[in-house]
Amino acid sequence: MMYPWRGEFTIGSPNSQIAIDTLSSKMNFPPELVAIWGQHKTENLGVEKIIANVVSNPNIRYLILCGQEVRGHRSGQSLRALHSDGIDGNGRIIGARGAVPYIENVSAEAIARFREQVELVDMIGTDDLGIVLEKVKELSAARKEPFGEPIIMEFVERDKSSRMKSLTGKISIHKDLLVDPYMEVEIMNTEAEQC
């Protein structure tokens, strides 16, 4: 399945070798020229979605980063840093300046593949559609071979906390927090009787 991770993106031609991350800017492109494009808000989950979707289509060989940077998150700078230097042992994107730039849900293999598969074209700050389209046409002419087989990363639900059943007369919110609707009142009544 191509582009297995849901997100705020539009799909164009699967044979195009260009993907475009427009960061906080809303932009649209001719679908016959671009494989996938969309906005990108966060420096962690957003980056993960881009990695997962790009490696699912080996035809994508260029990733254009354009549009206005996302304030605070620095999503564009974070993606650029990931492409350039990868992550450290804790999952932190090396050199990223965003708020919480950690990658935890995609494998090291997928990150390495992403960094190899695409050439990153840095146009952060450019939201002039004409200028970006010129670059798209230029890259379309510079054909590259598809990058091997697709890597399909299903979005895996995380392990759930140990579940518990509600006990009669009590509400379970979490394993460490049982709310007994009668206990407090009984204690208060006992205290009142003693007074």
Place this chain on the structure above:
Amino acid sequence: MLNFSTEQRILELGDIRLGGQPGELPTVLFGTAFYGKKFKSMDPEAVDEARKLIRAQEEMSQLTGNPAVVDVYLGDSETVAGRLDIVLEELPEKRFFSVDVPESAMRREVLRHASQVGISHRIILNSFNLGAEQEELEALKEHPPGCAILLGYNPKDFSVDGRIDMLESGAGIMEKGLMELAKEFGIENIILDTGATPFEHSAAETLRAIPVMKNKWGLPVGCAIHNTVESWLWMKQYRREHKSEYLTCDAGSNALPVMLGADFCIYGPIRNSGMVFPFVAMVDKFMAEGADDYFGVSQDDGHPRRKLT
């Protein structure tokens, strides 16, 4: 509606009281100022607009009884001094305010600036989180703010346990938990943000963590749950032609943490204060009546329950 057996601490942040048992005190509402392209340049028109929005939030606070905190967005060095000066001019003396500083390097700069101008004791750092770099940790030690919001966001584990782990031990990412570090730095007032996550990323755990954290630590707990609404994919399309419906969901989301015992909500852009304050005041009235009827928790005359009869 809820009552904790753990003693619930009430913080005195200038003239703002924060914490306690559910229904005891009004929910403290944080509105973010200076967020958006309009305020990037800080031209006279933008400054005037920012002042009006800060005053409007304060008026809503006076009306409902819900304490207001101005959350000052600080995204670049050039605007730090100017924005803080405006906020200091607008707020009552001694009033605390929060600084929303996403980048670690900027947080370090803001902490130093606050110390230089003698306002560290009024600062609520929003937030102390796992993104803190070594230089920021040193700045926190040297210039501790009067209060810090500790963020439970844990990219490895969005469950309640994962969020608690971040605060308690650093979740294997930081050497120590945020709680221990904040205490080492001498930050006197600690409040906890459960760390809102998007739908399909354990969004509800953001809410479930509220009573669990309150029960565990007895500290004020809250979150910015409107961020979950903002990141909702379907709504992103729908809101383009249904702005008021979006704003209803955005403001309405604040009912959820309050119902689960939250002490504060970071509700998003300060321009929404007119919608959020009456809404949360209404939820506070339910919570206060429930707390009084069942647990004997009383409220003073400044509570929305008493003010808005």
